Structure formats: structure tokens, C-alpha cells
Amino acid sequence: MPTRKEGPVMSSPTQKIAFIGLGIMGSPMAVHLANAGYAVTGFDLSPRGVQPLVEAGGQAASSAAEAVADADVVCVMVPDSPDVKAVLTSDGGVFASAKPGALIIDFSSIRPDITAELARQAVDLGFRYLDAPVSGGEAGAKNAALSIMVGGSGEDFETAKPIFDVVGKTIVHVGPNGSGQTVKAANQLIVAANIQALAEAVVFLEAYGVDTKAALEVLGGGLAGSKVLDQKKENMLSRSFEPGFRIELHHKDMGIVTSAAREAGVAVPLGSLVAQLVGSARAVGDGGLDHSALLRGVERLSGLTASASDPGES
Numbered sequence: 001m002p003t004r005k006e007g008p009v010m011s012s013p014t015q016k017i018a019f020i021g022l023g024i025m026g027s028p029m030a031v032h033l034a035n036a037g038y039a040v041t042g043f044d045l046s047p048r049g050v051q052p053l054v055e056a057g058g059q060a061a062s063s064a065a066e067a068v069a070d071a072d073v074v075c076v077m078v079p080d081s082p083d084v085k086a087v088l089t090s091d092g093g094v095f096a097s098a099k100p101g102a103l104i105i106d107f108s109s110i111r112p113d114i115t116a117e118l119a120r121q122a123v124d125l126g127f128r129y130l131d132a133p134v135s136g137g138e139a140g141a142k143n144a145a146l147s148i149m150v151g152g153s154g155e156d157f158e159t160a161k162p163i164f165d166v167v168g169k170t171i172v173h174v175g176p177n178g179s180g181q182t183v184k185a186a187n188q189l190i191v192a193a194n195i196q197a198l199a200e201a202v203v204f205l206e207a208y209g210v211d212t213k214a215a216l217e218v219l220g221g222g223l224a225g226s227k228v229l230d231q232k233k234e235n236m237l238s239r240s241f242e243p244g245f246r247i248e249l250h251h252k253d254m255g256i257v258t259s260a261a262r263e264a265g266v267a268v269p270l271g272s273l274v275a276q277l278v279g280s281a282r283a284v285g286d287g288g289l290d291h292s293a294l295l296r297g298v299e300r301l302s303g304l305t306a307s308a309s310d311p312g313e314s
């Protein structure tokens with residue numbers, strides 16, 4: 001195991017980290033790494049994203065090439081497969097600009113097949129590559145309590161483990177490159193189905209005039225309890241749907257899981273249904289809202305007027 005204090009090992013806090021993609025998730029993760037003593041240089045297409053990192057002692061770069069030029073570890077946290085491809089393979093991207101031997105850690109949730117291909121390219125070019133998608137939402141990123149599902153070699157996993165320990169709590173090496181993304185796809189299936197069930201329960205309870213807050217409190221203590229219930233009940237009770245995790249990102253993830261299931265020849269009937277409901281929410285204009293806004297779809301299907309996305313607006 002590499003130690004944190006001796007020599008130029010990959011995972012010492014003296015290692016230089018480039019962090020590309022400083023949005024809802026990437027920004028607090030990069031801040032934690034800077035606070036842990038790593039030299040972190042961040043880049044985001046939106047200059048606003050880099051501010052918290054700079055306040056935590058990190059550096060702002062004006063391009064991905066500048067961010068990665070001197071980095072031992074390159075972290076990526078961008079929305080979708082084409083974004084990761086652009087960050088890695090474009091002119092001035094990571095493959096063209098990073099140091100040989102650099103360890104690339106893709107925290108984004110993207111297609112497993114594209115991940116496997118990007119990992120192959122990275123290794124051919126002399127880089128090391130881990131897919132390390134996360135779960136735990138914005139709260140998990142802010143509290144450094146993410147679950148991290150890691151695909152790649154055992155050796156690279158061990159090298160990256162001290163970095164994962166800074167941003168996460170449950171960190172598991174699940175197999176070769178692409179496996180982390182496959183596990184994340186399963187995660188998103190489970191989360192979407194949970195949110196949909198919670199939303200239906202809330203609308204059902206309200207139809208009977210039950211004290212919904214009290215109902216969710218007792219439900220949370222039994223078998224119906226879940227992290228989804230704990231983290232999303234307030235959004236639903238207050239009809240406050242500011243993201244968090246945007247419906248359009250969950251739509252992307254439901255596309256990943258349904259198409260990967262089809263490729264594998266396995267049936268995910270509940271997943272397919274929830275994918276349709278997530279797609280419908282996006283199609284009616286709710287894509288920018290938190291995924292707890294699946295509640296609005298249940299209201300629409302029930303002949304109710306969908307609640308305002310922000311109680312302040314209504």
C-alpha cells in the first residue's frame with residue numbers, strides 16, 4: 001500500500017491532481033481533495049465552477065490541457081459519454097496533454113461499453129484508467145460520503161484508494177474497466193424505481209388527507225424506509241425540486257441501463273416502465289428539476305395539477 005508521506009508514490013497528498021468538471025458533484029469533491037492537502041488544478045467549461053476550489057487553495061486552469069499538463073492523477077466528472085469522450089480525446093484533451101503514466105479516474109456516470117473502449121485507448125497510450133462512478137447525490141459529495149464503484153486493475157485501485165477515501169465512504173473494486181459503470185447503471189435503476197414508488201405513495205397518502213409528514217416518518221422506520229425516502233421526502237413534501245440530481249441526467253442513466261440490459265438479453269420490465277416515466281418528465285419540460293420531481297408526473301397521471309417546482313413561484 002502506498003503511504004501518504006514517503007517518496008513520490010501516486011497517492012501521496014503531494015501528488016498533483018487535475019479535476020475536470022466542477023459542477024454539482026465535481027466541485028465539492030475537488031474541494032475535499034484540496035482540503036486534504038492535494039495540489040488540485042481545476043477546469044470547467046463554466047468559469048463559475050472553479051471558484052469554490054480556488055477558495056479552498058486550488059488552482060484554476062483555463063483549459064483541460066493546462067489543468068492536466070503537470071498532473072499525476074486526472075479526475076473527470078462531467079455529465080455524459082460524449083462529454084467524457086470530448087475531455088479525453090479532443091485536441092488539447094487529456095490523452096493529448098497529460099503526462100505518460102498519469103492515472104485517469106472517471107467519476108462520471110457513462111456507458112460501460114464506451115468506458116471500456118476509452119480505457120483501452122488510454123492504456124494503449126501509456127495511461128492508467130479507472131471508471132469510478134459514484135452514488136450518494138449532492139449530499140454525499142458535500143459530506144464526502146459517496147459510494148464509489150470502481151472498475152479497473154487492482155493495482156490502479158490501490159493507488160487511487162487514498163483519493164477515494166477523501167471523497168467517499170463505501171469504496172468497492174467491482175471488476176475490470178466498465179464494471180464500475182455497469183454497477184452504477186444498476187444503482188440508477190434501483191434509485192429511479194424507489195423515487196417513483198415514493199412519489200406514488202405521497203400522492204396516494206395526500207388523496208386520503210393523511211398527515212403525510214407523519215406517514216413518511218413512520219414509513220421511514222420500517223421496511224419501506226430507504227435513503228431515497230430520507231433524502232427526498234422533504235423535496236416531495238415541500239414541492240421543492242431544485243437539483244440535486246437532474247431528471248435529464250437520470251434520463252441518460254435509464255437509457256444506459258435499458259440498452260445495456262437489452263444487449264445482455266435480460267429483462268428489466270420495471271426499469272423500462274420507470275425509464276418511460278423519467279423520459280416523459282423530461283419531455284414535458286421537467287428535465288432541469290431534481291429527480292424527486294417524478295412526483296409531478298404522478299400528479300399529472302392522477303388528473304391533478306402538477307405542483308409548482310418551487311413553492312415560492314406558486
Ligand code: NAD
Pocket residue numbers: 020021022023024025026043044045046049064077078079080083086087107108109110134135136137138244245246249
Ligand atoms: P453538472 O452538470 O452539475 O456538472 C457537470 C460539469 O461538467 C458542468 O459544470 C459542466 O460545465 C462541466 N463540463 C461539461 N463538459 C465539460 C468539458 N468538456 N470540459 C470541462 N467541463 C465540462 O452535473 P453533476 O450533477 O455534477 O453530474 C456529473 C456526473 O455525475 C454525471 O455523470 C451524473 O450522472 C453523475 N452523478 C450525479 C449525481 C448528482 O446527484 N448530481 C450523483 C451521482 C452521480
